[in-house]
Amino acid sequence: MALEVNKDNYESEVLQANGLVLVDVWGPRCIPCMSLMPFVDTLQDKYPNLKVVKLDSSQNRRLCINHRIIALPTFILYQDGQEIERLSGDGVSPESITAMIEKAYA
Numbered sequence: 001m002a003l004e005v006n007k008d009n010y011e012s013e014v015l016q017a018n019g020l021v022l023v024d025v026w027g028p029r030c031i032p033c034m035s036l037m038p039f040v041d042t043l044q045d046k047y048p049n050l051k052v053v054k055l056d057s058s059q060n061r062r063l064c065i066n067h068r069i070i071a072l073p074t075f076i077l078y079q080d081g082q083e084i085e086r087l088s089g090d091g092v093s094p095e096s097i098t099a100m101i102e103k104a105y106a
Contacts, residue, residue, distance in 0.1 A: 018080055019049060022052045022076070022097075040052065057072060
């Protein structure tokens with residue numbers, strides 16, 4: 001199960017983390033977000049060096065605005081605290097998430 005992040009721990013858990021961190025930005029009324037959750041929950045086991053965290057956009061609006069998150073679902077991949085890639089909106093699929101992670105490992 002992925003760690004829940006919020007305005008209080010986003011910086012320490014994501015921006016100050018070493019290695020790869022995948023942030024799953026979701027909302028409780030976002031059907032695509034909810035359908036991707038079972039897949040996202042498997043990523044930590046599939047990629048042991050990947051830290052997976054979840055950000056509930058409905059509870060963290062200011063944080064989402066600060067990180068220019070304008071569509072759901074959004075997946076942001078960080079390497080040592082720096083954003084390296086982002087997927088957002090209708091094009092997000094298990095395949096596109098996997099491709100983004102695999103590219104970072106290459």
